[in-house]
Amino acid sequence: MKERYFDDLKVGDRFQSDAYEVPGEAIIEFAEKFDPQKFHLNANEAERSIFKGLVASGWHTAAITMRLFVRTLNFAEGAIGLGVDELRWPNAVRPGDQLRVETEIVDHRVSKSKPNHGVVRLRNVTTNQRGEIVQTMFAHALVPKRTTNA
Numbered sequence: 769m770k771e772r773y774f775d776d777l778k779v780g781d782r783f784q785s786d787a788y789e790v791p792g793e794a795i796i797e798f799a800e801k802f803d804p805q806k807f808h809l810n811a812n813e814a815e816r817s818i819f820k821g822l823v824a825s826g827w828h829t830a831a832i833t834m835r836l837f838v839r840t841l842n843f844a845e846g847a848i849g850l851g852v853d854e855l856r857w858p859n860a861v862r863p864g865d866q867l868r869v870e871t872e873i874v875d876h877r878v879s880k881s882k883p884n885h886g887v888v889r890l891r892n893v894t895t896n897q898r899g900e901i902v903q904t905m906f907a908h909a910l911v912p913k914r915t916t917n918a
Contacts, residue, residue, distance in 0.1 A: 771844035773914035774886030777873050785836035785869040787897075790824060792863030798828040824861035829903050832861075833894045836869040843911055850887065850908040859900045866897040874906070878913075885910050 792811075799808030803825035806813035814822040824832075841847070861867065875889035888911050894903040 769842050771842055772911075773844050774876075774878075774888065774911040775914040777876055777886075777888060777911070779873055779876050781873040783840050783871045785840040785871075787866040787868050788832055788836055790828075790832065790861055790863060790865045790867060792822060795822060795824045795828065795861075795863060798831070799825055803827055819860055822863055824865075826855075826857040826903070829857060829861050829867075829894065830855070830905075832867055833869050833892055833903055833905070836867065836894075837871055837892055840869065841871060843909075844914075845912045847888075848910040850910055853906040853908075855903070855905045857903050859896070859902045861896065861902050865902070867894055867902065869894045879910060882910065885912050887911075 796809055799805065805825075807817040807819050807823055808814075808825050808828075811822045814820075838847075870893050872891045872893075873888060874891050875887075877887050879885045879887050888909050890907055890909065892903070892905050892907065893901060896902055
C-alpha cells in the first residue's frame with residue numbers, strides 16, 4: 769500500500785477502512801488490563817447490566833479505531849497525535865461485531881512550528897456491520913510533508 773504524506777491529502781478526502789471483527793475474548797482481555805468493569809469482563813454479569821450482554825470498553829473501541837485508521841491512511845513516518853475532541857460512543861460494541869472506520873479530512877494546513885510537516889484535522893466515524901455508529905471523534909495529527917523546506 770502506498771504511503772501517504774501531508775501533500776497527498778485535501779479537505780473533503782474520505783477513506784474507508786477494511787473491517788475488523790471484535791472477538792469476545794479480546795473484549796475480556798482488554799478489560800482485564802485496562803477497564804475492569806463487570807460488563808466488560810464477564811458475560812453472566814453483563815447480562816444483568818444496562819447493556820444486557822458483554823460489551824467492549826469505549827477505550828477498546830478507540831484502540832481498534834486507531835488500528836483501522838493507521839492501516840488505512842498509512843502515513844509515511846507515522847502521524848503524531850496532537851489531540852482528540854468530541855470523542856463519543858453512541859452504541860456499544862459487542863462480541864463478533866465487524867467494525868469499519870471512515871476518515872474525513874476536515875482541515876489541512878502547514879505547521880507553523882514544523883514546516884516539514886502539516887497539521888490535519890480529521891473526523892473518524894466507526895460503525896458496526898449494521899451501520900450503527902459506535903464511535904465518533906475529531907482529531908488533530910502532525911503529518912510529514914513529502915517535500916521539505918531545508
